[in-house]
Amino acid sequence: MAIRILITGGTFDKEYDELHGTLYFKDTHLPEMLSLGRCKLEVTTRTVMMVDSLDMTDEDRELILEQCRKSPEDEIVVTHGTDTMVETARLLGSVIRDKTVVLTGAMVPYAFGSSDGLFNLGSALSFAQTLPHGTYIAMNGRCFRWDNVRKNRELGIFETTERTESTE
Amino acid sequence: MAIRILITGGTFDKEYDELHGTLYFKDTHLPEMLSLGRCKLEVTTRTVMMVDSLDMTDEDRELILEQCRKSPEDEIVVTHGTDTMVETARLLGSVIRDKTVVLTGAMVPYAFGSSDGLFNLGSALSFAQTLPHGTYIAMNGRCFRWDNVRKNRELGIFETTERTESTE
């Protein structure tokens, strides 16, 4: 049972540019993270783009959707910036019916030591294996359906839009 | 929806004793790990014991079973040394029917930087939320039923005893 990981950038993969003192994208850290987690799943990793999710265009989202559609694997994890993760989840969720797609990300770049990235990745890969077909956001131990989630920007957390429980 | 975490020690929580150059147990790292993962689940953590799983006795296992039975939460994660994780899973699995119990651990102590612990913890907490009642072992992205798993000591990995797939 194989899983596809689609990489789109986001905080997950940001790095520190020593020469300019700024944050930027170079290569994805996914292979390193899977190796650190000693991940024994059959995983196919594909870098779709490497962007800050605030810079993600409609075309970018269509590209991610296309990649999910074409994926031979039924179980898909998408790494994504948290700022517009909900928008992308909405597009994927409203279209894809026959696969389990789990979007995840990180509040702190993986390269920065204090990152939640490894925890979230382990979590997303597990939800992808067990949840029914549909699109979800997995962050910080919790899992939300695409049509019942928003990012609370003041607190920096994801939460349900309704009062009901997130995972059931 | 709350989750109970029962801590029993194992590689997860081993530390390096600077004075003697040996490995030992002091305090659990679970709270630190949940904090690093920015875990937003309602979690109750209980340290049942702090032992190397090779030193775990039948009485110790009965104690873990008792703690699972008495747990008010239906979803339970047990951190455990990998060497005898399968034995404990067998005891819990053969008795507990009305809860989802997920045992997890680490190949490398969390304190040692290169640990798979955070990945496994994120994974175990997710499996505990989504799998049907029963007892499971979650390690390195994969999840095994208690009656279909063994530790391959040469490779240091968990695998199914039968030829069938591990999860579902």
Added chain:
Amino acid sequence: MAIRILITGGTFDKEYDELHGTLYFKDTHLPEMLSLGRCKLEVTTRTVMMVDSLDMTDEDRELILEQCRKSPEDEIVVTHGTDTMVETARLLGSVIRDKTVVLTGAMVPYAFGSSDGLFNLGSALSFAQTLPHGTYIAMNGRCFRWDNVRKNRELGIFETTERTESTE
């Protein structure tokens, strides 16, 4: 034999703001770094300011100079952003004759795991104990006199302005 550490900010102490995805200053990491290095020196730490050295004003530099002058300890380490470390070294070096002042910093924030900060701190504290009175810049194993050093911004390294050797 005590050493004074004057903290001025710089890359050393930058942190990642989870809510806004930007770099900022909160508290200094010096106590944590001294603790990690199990530093057994008698050290007095003073936070003079917490600024990006590109934002450092002439008044800021005068304040640092004043703190060096008033220091009861003869051996002083100043943590400083690398961008204008040379300017500050020039001011201190042209005035202070009766103390050993060593400026140091980091190419990557200490909080980001891949930092050279701990290495540089160990180095600066050692140079401060052994070099004759004067002002120096200690970065990445090397030590430069205040009047024979520049930052090469393309390479992100410090180098002598003359062709002679840096430390002798």
Added chain:
Amino acid sequence: MAIRILITGGTFDKEYDELHGTLYFKDTHLPEMLSLGRCKLEVTTRTVMMVDSLDMTDEDRELILEQCRKSPEDEIVVTHGTDTMVETARLLGSVIRDKTVVLTGAMVPYAFGSSDGLFNLGSALSFAQTLPHGTYIAMNGRCFRWDNVRKNRELGIFETTERTESTE
């Protein structure tokens, strides 16, 4: 001005064996540490042995002495286990007059995240550049002459044998 680093093992280079849950030696971490410290010194690294210093024999010590004698570089750093670092320093110190030899080590393996190794390495390389010919032990910011140092095993620290100050 080049520095020679002689590697002999010790806590510095211990690793965790995932299969057996024990500590062992594989490769030295020195190149990785120099890279993390962005060390810009001209350094020649030589692995003389990889042993726990409790297992070091008289022959081993003679070999280290021989390597110091033959070193074309005047400035030498020796990485060494802390348990018998003082014995080796005594041998080197009683023989070598025309070079500066600095022994250093770590209280916690470099691979374990919470290590003082990087701090000590930065420190030792700096003392090697600035101290007069002779043999020294540099640990945790302090530097001791070979004939005035002992390891306090209860506290896990190095200290002078006399009541005088440690560095010069």
